[in-house]
Amino acid sequence: MSTLLSLRDVWVEYGDKVVLERVNLDIAAGSFVSIIGPSGAGKSSLLRVILGQEVPTRGSILLDGTPLTPECGPDRGVVFQRYSVFPHLTVLRNTMFGLECEQAPLAARLFGARRRAARAEAEEMLDAVGLSDSLHLYPAQMSGGMQQRLAIAQALIKRPRVLLLDEPFGALDPGIRADMHTLITRLWTEYGLTIIMVTHDIREAFSLGTRVLTMDKRRRDPHAPHRFGATAVYDLPLTRRPAPPVAVDESITLDGIGNN
Template sequence: MNLVEAHNIWKSYGDTIVLEHVNFSMKDGEFCTLVGPSGCGKTTFLRMLLGIEVPSKGKLLFEGKDYPQEPSDERGIVFQRYSTLSHLNVIDNVIIGMEFEQSQLFGKLFGKAKKRVYEKAEEILCAVGLQDAKYQYPHELSGGMKQRLSIAQSLIKQPKLLLLDEPFGALDPGISIDMHELLLDIHAKLNFGVVMVTHDISEAFKLGTRVLVFDKVKTDKEYPNRFGSTIVNDIDSSKGRKNEK
């Protein structure tokens, strides 16, 4: 069964058509990167996968069922910024996902239960390289560390699909390369689906098993909003990725 399926999706805001004729499907474990010129609707598509935008036309399926209409813990997200909770330290940021699940009323765990989730969180913090920053607050972390934390927050929920919206766009090049290593490593171990929006083509080919190129097929000079973008190219980049490793 496909993790995500999109059948002839359109998205328009008033007269402006953003996406048209988008057909797409992906399986567990695939790492799809979305590239294309700015304003081509790749982020809109990601927002649909997140559940905060609905297609105007067409059918979008998650695991063969109608797509959820709001975000849920099956699909994690890492934004470029503001993904961490500023009032909690690193480890509390990570366990909060478990606290929501295990304590419906307060969303907070105490005593033994808390100790158990702390143990799990420490494993994840080691995996993302934040074991030494456990008790720091997000404002004390560098940009790269914040993104590691945001990934760790999502990982504790073991999402089926991880969505990344230009997660390394604001980082220094050297830091981005470390983050690529981390992401490839985690993806190889856990094998969940990933959809990542990026504007960096080399990043797209380095990380993705598939690179999807969004662009307009037709343009109208007088009415630039008349036509939307679609997936113009679907490139299998899994071979290049393995060779590089």
């Protein structure tokens, strides 16, 4: 597979605190990269610089050989652990909102044929995530699993090339989590996505991923722990496609080994 995303000598620093240092990665198109590591290892910071929420202090990030713009672009979608949905909008309007902002950035509202086309596209996406019967519900009327399906629909409606997942299933019950594993695996295949997922669950990382990265610090100074950042200390390519999702064992976590 060809390289889609490249990180070259990426550093993230906040004042005198080094969070990431010397991160060098090539991520192939169509891969599913799971990122694990202890608390404070910069996993979420890595996602933020890829997303464009933060600019690396040093280094560069390339998409198809072109430097990424320092803002969240339509080529990258994101799903967080806490559902990033608009409580005052219905399921359908939540999903249409990204298209409306893109096509009508001032009014964030479409009319006529453009609105009908956006609605049809949103309905198709909601059907893909299993919410076709919930178009007119509000988030407060939905379960956590349904809200996370909605967040995934929001992220995919603009057809991103890279989908970033930041502990997306951590707040869900084990049974619902297993259903979400099945869903994200199907969407990854059907939409030809490249996925980068942060998780504390080792079983989840290996069952979903085609590659597992461990972020941690190579160097530590007990007198100045903030002066060394994390990087990819292990990089394990998996030679198989992801196994069928299994029920989550909540006792298997990296931190606890803890939470980021």
